Amino acid sequence: MAVSREEVLAVIDRIACPGGGTLISRDLVRALQVEGGTVRFVIEAASAEEARSLGPVQVAVEAALRALPGVAAVQAVMTAHGPAAKAAPPTLKIGQHPTPQQGGAQRLAGVDRIIAIGSGKGGVGKSTVSSNLAVALAKQGRRVGLLDADIYGPSQPRMMGVSKRPASPDGKIIEPLVAHGVTMMSLGLMLKEDEAVIWRGPMLMGALQQLLTQVAWGKLDVLLIDLPPGTGDVQLTLCQRTQLTGAIVVSTPQDVALLDARKALDMFSKLKTPVLGLIENMSTYVCPNCGHEEHLFGHGGVAAEAKRLDLPFLAEIPLSLDVRLAGDAGTPVAVGEGPVADAYARLAQRLVDGGMA
Numbered sequence: 411m412a413v414s415r416e417e418v419l420a421v422i423d424r425i426a427c428p429g430g431g432t433l434i435s436r437d438l439v440r441a442l443q444v445e446g447g448t449v450r451f452v453i454e455a456a457s458a459e460e461a462r463s464l465g466p467v468q469v470a471v472e473a474a475l476r477a478l479p480g481v482a483a484v485q486a487v488m489t490a491h492g493p494a495a496k497a498a499p500p501t502l503k504i505g506q507h508p509t510p511q512q513g514g515a516q517r518l519a520g521v522d523r524i525i526a527i528g529s530g531k532g533g534v535g536k537s538t539v540s541s542n543l544a545v546a547l548a549k550q551g552r553r554v555g556l557l558d559a560d561i562y563g564p565s566q567p568r569m570m571g572v573s574k575r576p577a578s579p580d581g582k583i584i585e586p587l588v589a590h591g592v593t594m595m596s597l598g599l600m601l602k603e604d605e606a607v608i609w610r611g612p613m614l615m616g617a618l619q620q621l622l623t624q625v626a627w628g629k630l631d632v633l634l635i636d637l638p639p640g641t642g643d644v645q646l647t648l649c650q651r652t653q654l655t656g657a658i659v660v661s662t663p664q665d666v667a668l669l670d671a672r673k674a675l676d677m678f679s680k681l682k683t684p685v686l687g688l689i690e691n692m693s694t695y696v697c698p699n700c701g702h703e704e705h706l707f708g709h710g711g712v713a714a715e716a717k718r719l720d721l722p723f724l725a726e727i728p729l730s731l732d733v734r735l736a737g738d739a740g741t742p743v744a745v746g747e748g749p750v751a752d753a754y755a756r757l758a759q760r761l762v763d764g765g766m767a
Contacts (some may be wrong), residue, residue: 412446412447412466412480412483413444413447413449413478413479413480414616414618415442415444415566415726416476416564417478417480418442418444418449418475418481419434419439419442421471421474421475421640422439422474422475422582423435424432424470424474425467425471425474425489426467427464427467427469428463428464428467429463430432430579430580430581431580431581431582432582433453433464433471434613435466435580435581435582435735436581436609438453438454438455438464438749439451439452439453439454440452443468445462446482446483447480447481447482447483448482448483448485448622448639449475449481449483449484449485450484450485450486450694451486451487452486452487452489453467453486453487453489454489455469455488455490455508456490457490457719458490458494458585459491460489461488461601462483462492462572463489463642464488465488467616468486468488471486472484472486474512474536480507480711481486487636490515491622495589495693497707498647502704503631504590504597504600504620504621505517505618514650515649515650515651515653515654516652516653516700517580517652517653518623518627518633518652520627520628520629520630521555521627521630521632521633522630522631522632522700523631523633523655523685523766524591524633524635524653524655524767525632525633525634525635525654525656525657525658525766525767526635526637526648526649526654526656526657526658526683527539527540527543527634527635527637527657527658527660528634528637528645528646528657528658528659528662528668528671528674528678529637529639529659529660529670529671530570530639530640530641530659530661530667530671530672530674531639531640531666531667531668531670531671533639534564534577534639534660534661534662534667534671534692535547535660535662535691535692535727535733536567536636536637536639536660536691537558537560537565537566537569537636538691538742539660539689539691540556540566540634540656540732540735541566541570541636541737541742541744542742542743542744542750542754543558543634543663543744543754543758543761544592544634544742544744544754545590545591545592545745545754546558546744546750546754546757546758547631547632547634547650547758547762547767548590548591549553549591549744549758550705550755550758550759550760550762551670552631552632552762552767553593553628553629553631553632554591554592554593554630554631554632554633554634555586555593555594555627555630555632555633556592556593556594556595556596556633556634556636556637557594557595557596557622557625557634557635557636557670557682558595558596558597558598559593559621559631559636559637559638559644559648560636560638560639561597561607561609561614561617561618561633561638561644562598562607562638563565563638564586564598566594566596566598566636566735567596567598567599568598568738568740569740570589570590570594570740570742571589571590571739571740571741572585572587572589572594572599572740573599574599575600576595576599577599578663578711582624583624583625583626584620584624584625584626585625585626585736586625587599588624589740590601590742590745593627593630595625597617597621604767606714608757611642611643612750614643614644614647615643615644617641618644618647618648619647619651622648622651622652626762627689631767632655632766632767635648641673641677645677645681646681649678649683650679651680654683654684654688655684655686656685656766657678657683657684657685657686658684658685658686658687658688659671659674659678659688659689659713660677660689660691661688661689661690661691661712661715662689662692662707662712663688663690663693663705663709663710663711663712664707664711665708665711667707668711668712668715671712671715672715675719686722686724686766687716687722687723687724687731687763688712688715688716688721688722688723688724689712689722689724689725689726689727689755689757690710690711690713690723690725690726690727691729692707692713692727692728692729693705693707693709693726693727693728693729694726695711695728695729695730696728698731699720705731706729707729708758712725713719714739724761725754725755725757725760726753727750727751727753727754727757728749729752730743730748730750732748732750733750
């Protein structure tokens with residue numbers, strides 16, 4: 411029986427490298443070909459020094475592959491480029507191409523429910539809703555995780571008040587951070603604050619796969635995933651590869667936002683992801699000085715859309731300067747008290763009572 415590419419990768423991934431990790435986790439294998447019973451690949455070291463240290467690993471990998479049923483020959487080549495690097499602890503590279511996944515959408519071990527929070531367009535406060543809902547659920551006693559899946563514009567590190575780089579002792583598993591009772595992870599924690607992500611689709615999909623499956627989430631009642639705006643690669647990859655409990659769509663009341671929210675709803679419908687409900691953000695503004703209430707972006711549009719589609723209307727979140735100040739300061743407004751915190755508390759309670767979180 412012919413050997414498969416996945417079997418070859420699994421064997422290579424079992425051989426440990428000096429300093430931690432494997433050739434696979436350290437992304438050193440290039441040009442892998444499996445043709446009949448012949449396996450060919452290149453080990454691309456960063457320097458001549460690293461190549462020398464990986465010599466025994468190459469020998470061990472070749473021997474392990476030859477012992478694999480169906481393998482008749484192994485042709486491995488070691489290459490090196492660049493100056494010798496200083497010795498360093500194992501590091502994790504984010505943004506690889508996704509690895510094959512058999513059997514359709516998969517569950518995350520230890521995570522009871524996964525809720526994607528999306529919107530059809532940017533600027534409607536989806537990330538703000540995600541961070542505050544996570545905190546509100548944690549205050550209800552739930553074990554909550556928050557994944558910032560907005561690869562190009564990660565904002566959760568600032569909103570949650572964390573900046574420490576996550577540890578990866580073996581160069582493979584990522585240890586998430588905890589803030590305000592929420593276990594959280596974001597690509598923004600792996601980059602400099604002003605560093606741009608310039609990736610094509612496969613790199614995005616690989617990064618999302620790593621953030622989902624290589625993070626040590628532990629036991630969670632619910633994992634909230636803050637999606638990027640729109641209906642692109644990240645949304646498609648998430649819905650097709652991960653078993654979601656459902657999705658929540660956030661919109662502001664005005665017509666132009668609702669136009670794009672409908673596209674997000676259509677996307678989730680086509681991907682067969684249940685929509686748990688809609689949230690109207692920036693629903694109303696109450697002047698802190700005189701108490702006058704004003705609907706700056708209109709009012710009731712999201713509730714009407716939910717009724718038209720026979721979907722739950724989950725919450726109206728008011729517009730408040732405190733929300734912006736709290737987010738910029740790294741302490742979500744739901745941590746404290748007040749009308750906005752109360753709105754998030756009611757939303758969290760509704761999700762818990764409905765068995766959704």
